[in-house]
Amino acid sequence: MKIFLTGGTGMVGRNISALAEQKGYQVYAPGRNELDLSSMSAVQNYLSELQPDIVIHCAGLVGGIQANIAAPYDFCFQNLQMGMSVIQAAYAAGIKKLINLGSSCMYPRFAENPLKEEQILTGELEPTNEGYAVAKVAVARLADYLSSQYGVEYKTYIPCNLYGYWDKFDPKKSHMIPAVIRKLDTAVRDGCETVDIWGDGLARREFMFAEDLAAFILFSLDKFSEVPSNINVGLGTDYSINEFYEAIAKAVRYEGRFVHDLSKPAGMKQKLVDISKQTQLGWSPKTSLEEGIRKTYEFYLKEVL
Numbered sequence: 001m002k003i004f005l006t007g008g009t010g011m012v013g014r015n016i017s018a019l020a021e022q023k024g025y026q027v028y029a030p031g032r033n034e035l036d037l038s039s040m041s042a043v044q045n046y047l048s049e050l051q052p053d054i055v056i057h058c059a060g061l062v063g064g065i066q067a068n069i070a071a072p073y074d075f076c077f078q079n080l081q082m083g084m085s086v087i088q089a090a091y092a093a094g095i096k097k098l099i100n101l102g103s104s105c106m107y108p109r110f111a112e113n114p115l116k117e118e119q120i121l122t123g124e125l126e127p128t129n130e131g132y133a134v135a136k137v138a139v140a141r142l143a144d145y146l147s148s149q150y151g152v153e154y155k156t157y158i159p160c161n162l163y164g165y166w167d168k169f170d171p172k173k174s175h176m177i178p179a180v181i182r183k184l185d186t187a188v189r190d191g192c193e194t195v196d197i198w199g200d201g202l203a204r205r206e207f208m209f210a211e212d213l214a215a216f217i218l219f220s221l222d223k224f225s226e227v228p229s230n231i232n233v234g235l236g237t238d239y240s241i242n243e244f245y246e247a248i249a250k251a252v253r254y255e256g257r258f259v260h261d262l263s264k265p266a267g268m269k270q271k272l273v274d275i276s277k278q279t280q281l282g283w284s285p286k287t288s289l290e291e292g293i294r295k296t297y298e299f300y301l302k303e304v305l
Contacts (some may be wrong), residue, residue, distance in 0.1 A: 001221065004052035004095075005029040007059030007087055010103065014166040015214035016056065022217060028052065033135065037082045043089035052223075055090045056217065057083065063173045065198075065267055072131030079132060083139030091146055097224060099138050099217060100143045102158040104232075104271050105133040114274035117230040120159040128270050144229050155227055155252075157217065160234035160273050162212035165299050177207055180245060182296055182304075184254040193256045199266025201242035201258070205213055206272050208235050209292035212285035219283050226281060232273035235237070235285055241266070251293045284305060 003020060007013040008029025020027050028050060036042050037059055047055070061078045068075055083100065090098050107115045108123030120140070125133045143154035163177035171179045187195050216233050239247075245258055278284075287295075 001054070002026045002050070002052045003028065004047060004050060004055045006055075006057045006082070007101075010058060010060075010062070011164060011166045011168070011210050012162065012213060013058045015164065015210045016058065016217060018165075019211070019214045019218055022171045025218075029195065038078075038087055040085040040089050044092045044265035047090055047095055048092035051093070052095065054099065054221065055086065055095055056099045056101075057086045058101045058165060058180065060101070062132075062175075063168075063169075064175045065177060065265065066171075067173050068129040068132055069265070074131075075129070076131035076135045078113060078139055083135065083178065084142065085129055087139065087142050087146065090152065090154075091152060096152050098143065098152070098154040099220075100139060100154065100156045102140050102156040102230070103133070104158060104160050104234075104273055105129050106137045106140065106158060109268055113270045113272045114236070115232070115272065116274045117228070117232060120230065127290070128265055128267050135181075139230040140230060147229060155224075156230045157213075157220075158230060158232045158273065159213050160206040160208050160232070160271070162210045162213060163207050164296050167210070167296060167299075169300055169304050176205065176241070177244065177248065177293065178294065180248050180291070180302070181252065181300055182250055184245075184252045185297070185300070188252055188254050194259050195245075195254070195256060196259050196261045197245055198261055199240060199241070200260050200262060201245065201266075202240055203266045203268065204238040204240050204270040205244070206234050206236075206238040207244070207289070207292075208233070208285055209287035209295070212287050214284055216278070216285070223281060228277055229275045232275055234275050234277055236272075236274040236275040236279075238270065239289065245291055247293055248297075251290075251297050266296035
């Protein structure tokens with residue numbers, strides 16, 4: 001199988017490439033210097049020549065709550081531009097199958113948990129990452145419209161929050177788990193007795209090891225016609241922010257105290273995706289939270305420090 005992959009240098013893309021190559025698939029993941037994803041004509045020309053069996057669109061501007069609050073235009077415009085370009089270019093090049101990577105941010109802020117795919121566009125979005133979410137919803141809808149109108153199979157996979165190998169560990173740009181790994185590891189090294197937690201720590205999140213998402217994507221290729229147009233990919237369980245801090249503290253051997261900064265935003269109270277469609281396909285993730293944090297911390301020590 002020949003796979004065209006966008007975002008090949010990102011966390012999800014690198015995990016997909018690593019597993020796909022182990023399975024003997026051909027993966028083509030041109031970097032920014034080789035292919036400008038914002039140029040629809042450039043992407044179309046590339047795909048017309050390559051003629052991959054499937055396009056997997058993982059590229060995007062991603063970041064944690066601080067980054068999203070600081071740059072909503074960038075997160076909306078860049079993700080929308082790339083998504084529109086890749087989807088239209090793939091269709092124009094005659095590619096029949098495409099996986100678009102969505103986000104649980106697509107769900108309304110007050111939607112009942114666990115979040116079901118049918119709840120998308122049924123309420124207002126979470127303000128702290130609205131720009132990113134708007135782009136993700138729009139691109140998912142474009143893929144759906146194109147499929148229903150022109151008979152292609154363009155589908156959106158909606159993962160829960162992710163972490164793992166090749167993650168970003170900059171606190172200003174990263175998601176919670178890698179940011180906390182770095183923060184607590186630094187606290188251990190500096191001998192800090194206290195570490196702050198944004199909000200009361202009671203908000204709940206579902207984080208899946210990124211290698212498990214890659215495993216699901218490759219698993220789904222063998223039964224692609226059975227995959228619905230939008231499908232959640234996740235654990236089916238969540239943890240409080242406080243519990244994540246405690247698990248990470250154990251992994252990095254931080255023994256100090258946590259102090260809650262109630263002046264800081266905490267985001268949505270809960271984001272737990274419904275995984276019934278994923279389960280019906282016969283797949284479940286294999287990495288526990290403890291194992292995933294341990295592997296991510298080992299990667300941080302080896303590759304980042």
